[in-house]
Amino acid sequence: MHQPPRRVGPALLLCALLAACSQPPAPLPDDESILPPGSPYANGAAYPWSDRLEEPVADPYAAGRDYPWQSPTAASTLEAQAVRSGLNELGDLPWTSATNGWGPVARNHSNGEQDVNDGRTLTIGGKTFAKGLGVHADSSVKYALNAQCSTFTASVGIDDEVGKRGRVTFQVLGDGRVLYTSPDVTGADSARAVFLNVIGVRELTLNVLKGTSTYYDHADWADARVMCQAPRPSGTVFMSDLAYTTATNNWGPVEIDASNGEQKQGDGRPLTIGQTAYTRGLGVHANSTITYDLGGVCQAFTAVVGIDDETQGRGSAAFTVYGDGRLLSSSGRVPAVLPGYEEAPVVVRADVTGVRELKLVVTDGGDGKSFDHADWADAKLYCNPGRMAGTTDASFGQQGHASVGGVDSVVEPDSAVVLLGADFSVKRVSAGGKVSGAGSVTVAGGSARALARQSNGTLVVVGEAKGAVVAVRYLPNLQPDPSFGTGGVKVIQYGEAVQVGETENSQTQPARSSANDVTVQPDGKIVLVGTLTQSVQPIPDHTDSTLDHLIARLNVDGTPDTTFGSSSKVTLKSPGYISSTCGELDDVMAAVALQPDGKIVAAGNSDCTGATDSLIVRLLPGGQLDQSFSTDGIAYPAPLGNYGDNIRALIVQPDGKVMIGGGTDRFQTSAFVSRLTPAGGPDGGVIFQIADEFYEQGTIYSLAGQADGKVVFGARSPNSQNLGRLNADLTLDTSFGIESSGYVTVTAPVTSVNIDPLGRIVGSGAADTVRVLP
Template structure:
């Protein structure tokens, strides 16, 4: 075997080193198989050691375990001395696990013997090193880099304390892949410089492998360093794709796109909160702080926060978002969700405009750190210098657009979108806009009109078939729910046949109560007598409620039905009117708000009402349960298409107004039904064209999102809390953006993004 030229070691120095090590000079220094008298390796002696490799147990906290961890620090614009920042001495950093053949791994010292601090100054080839790691083959040390570093460097070799003995090979491993292997080095070799690219590496492993045996294999990773840098983010980016500037965690490393797990890198599971699974995010353990350099280039941060389901309902934590030291969001105490329970997500949102240092902080919620496995799920930053709200979200479909559409849509807790086809089919698009599932149900001749989602994940669609109301319920897997009606389908005729005119009824909108009862609105045929003994057929407003199994709720209205004629509650000269309910929403207190329209010569008569839990008109709403919805135009012009309840309980309606509905309008009512502002605005390209709002959604900050269209344009728009157009939304300071989809449904997803859909497709824009 070829050997490097033998290094000459002064006799007195060699004797002193060996005496200090309790070792006598070997008679044959080139042959480690011959043990000198007094050798510590005689009779197979060994002192195997490991750190942070305990097997998981049911309650690691009761076992007295603790795994505090901190990351390397990355260079960034936050560091005023960036030239010297980002260089991390591994001898000063916590490893995630380590094994060593002979006593502990030594920090900034040689391996020595079996005790913790019995090493000496790291010395290779007569050169000393202040920093590094002293090990003994075989050894392995793991560090969690989490893809934030670019380069590993070290000077490696056998420590001078063993003289010319020892024979080892050094290896650098990244995420299980060997990145570097040294030649076999012996006690006569000088230090060898090592430089390895570690860009993208999450777990760095430093290994020292023995030669023919382990005798005197005192190996040094001198000046072992990682260089890390955290560039500022651009575009819409998952936080888990970013290099953080620093991180601390109370129990093992911060995990990327996984839960906190136990103490090691990569021992987490899919991020799961309240049975909702998230593909991206950070898994941490209270107390934890993760810092990012935004460089003032971002506008918004969003995440779903909570205790991971892996704790089986144990633990709690408080989440906070800080920008340049200022609290931007605080969740308060968030307890774990009970096993098997699906809960609505807790959404963290923060305006980070101009922020440089972003800190994501998790504390223990005031009850100790036990089982505080906390998730920043689906955590994202929106970083588009100069961008305006309303920009298509490039992470969805093809540059924000998906070619799958429907007559109505809902968003789910994981930001998936479910679309209702006119034939009662349903299609799910994932949070990235890809096809994630479909479902169909047989409704011959049916036409679907509206879709609603219950908190347990079931979906209810309504419409009509052959002149009767149809309601369909789908399981979360998009298959018909056999516990609802017949095979998931309810077909019910609410109308009356009059003389030769057949009965007719249809549903136009639907909402699901927290108890699973289904509220639908629409129209039904009823008899009226313009003259004595002259029975004719007309259409009246319909509100109906079904039990969770699809049967009529006999405790609501008259056997589950409210039929209301506008002519009975409004002074009108139009005679008997064709009445149709257009939209329904359920307040937080369970009261039902419904809107409708009645056809009248020259325009429409709008109607907005509120009923209580048993279907009676609510006298606390405008005195009799009926509010005047003609505030905007002041006459018979308003046609209401949409209603939404704001987080503060105020009611917002939208539709079209003025002669022939040539202007879009919004109007807001207080909880008591009093006028609370309104406005009209032009959507159509030409003043004489019709333009209407078709759908409304409320943001958590009080702003209102709308979908509108005219014959020549389709728009998504946003109103400020005072109902003025939000000129920050849209590139032309107009308050709305033109899209290619014919918007009939608009939603705000759990991360604040705006989803608009219609028969031609679906679009998602940034908030």
């Protein structure tokens, strides 16, 4: 076709004369019907664009800013295959950063012009594509794969919207290493297939490089996809070595073995919490969720958590672990450590036995998300092919847990568990972990404390209501026993009213008593312990009311057993019952147990402003002090802590030794276990640092002996070390629990622990009951 002569403007003529133009004029299209005269498409003009590469600010580390990111989704068995196919279209995924030579990078369209959505259908060599990226040389688009994916595929070429013009090179990088470089591609070429192995690649970079110029270099990454697969973990594996199924993060991508840093992949620093550096882990920013497919093959998860030191003492976060949607462990609010300070690490542990989907969730600590650079440091899974001692019993409830609890519990011969509610109600949980029965009585204003089972299957509950001891008995069908008290309820006032003050000017202090623990003798008689009010004269002509130790016995029908002690009870005062600091000490019996020979062992405390004295008492069956025990029937064990030991649990071992447990140090910030010989002498003791002093309590609430001589304890610990096991020498049993720690992670305090007929360990607390394998 004849072409008319072209008109040359003065500027272009000058450029030609001086040979000073940086680019030649755009040539005419090969097919003028494709590109009408005056068509744009970057014919020599420039409109550079970038995304998420903001300049550094005075306060980095996401100070009030957002940069939300979502990972590719890896194939897994967690949902239907169509949902979790593992095929990810890059046109639908957020990049970590992007630059482009002409307007924005276009998602699932050609590059078009300057606006975001002004592109057309991706078309190369007459073939159209529904998905992909439309770019213009020079361009670079980066994605955080974090070693989740195995293959990258695409069809690349110059989009048909520029006709046969343009010349570019396509380049793919994995972690900065060139994986693929195309030959020169022009608008006359058809789509070129790209198939790459990206196993282990953390950052994928897609570059389009210009040829001799950037004229009309509209390039398409058509059908750009990554295929991702989440392998099942095995052995002991760091989370940073395990591909997740999906992840979201509030500031840039999740970082592997580094802190969250700023916007880019790989811009974090070494993980550091409280001046301690960790080589392995995950760096995230609240709010963040990372999901893994465990496939039910793991037993335990652990991590050290906290705000990374890079925030210079700013920010806070809460770390939570979920298994199949159920809460497994939570750190509570964890504030940043101030610069220069060292603090004990916060450890999160979770029993993940049978868990298929594990979620690691970080939320802000209630003060907003600024500076919430959170670390899952040293995070790892324990996935042993053999059974780990202390793993939850998957045949009980949901993965070893029944979402029902109480203040105390007993195990029945068929492995069912009966749980006591604080309102004196009872529930039976079957051996399979399902609630199979319930019963209740009305005790206005009452507070139940302890539960015991008689050999005939009846259940005895004790506690307090309106300042008096309350005892309730249930039949095996969980209905109140009409032969006991009134409608199954017996109320007894053991305390005495006291005229308090000077003799000529006194006031009446009402009687009070309560029961804290109970056991049942083989003959059906009931022994309870607690406290009661009695009078004391600290100085002549002055009377005060004080709480004293109470040990009492009831007949089978609930009436006081007048053959026991003095009128059905034994009362004791602490030997130093009057203190210059406290006045009269409050004496409380906390626990009771029976020996096979019928002797009664009880343990209690005397409290004085955070300091505690404890005592162990052994009585003959008739209630008299056993003179063969510590010379007079009462032992005063030397405290393990600086402020005395507060006893909460007691058992008598088969060899006659007496083991006690509770809390020690001021305000019971540490847990302890101590043991006495059958004669009442010291036989060792140990303190467990399961809590931070002055912050949280660490207390053992319950003890249970195994047939092999090992002892299991239920506890309260801020680190979720709420169920543990001791060897016969009182050392932690390192064959039990997570990281050979001697502990099983239970999210709530375990106030009662039992051994069932098959040797399995049953721990219960206020809202959960767990059964673990021995």
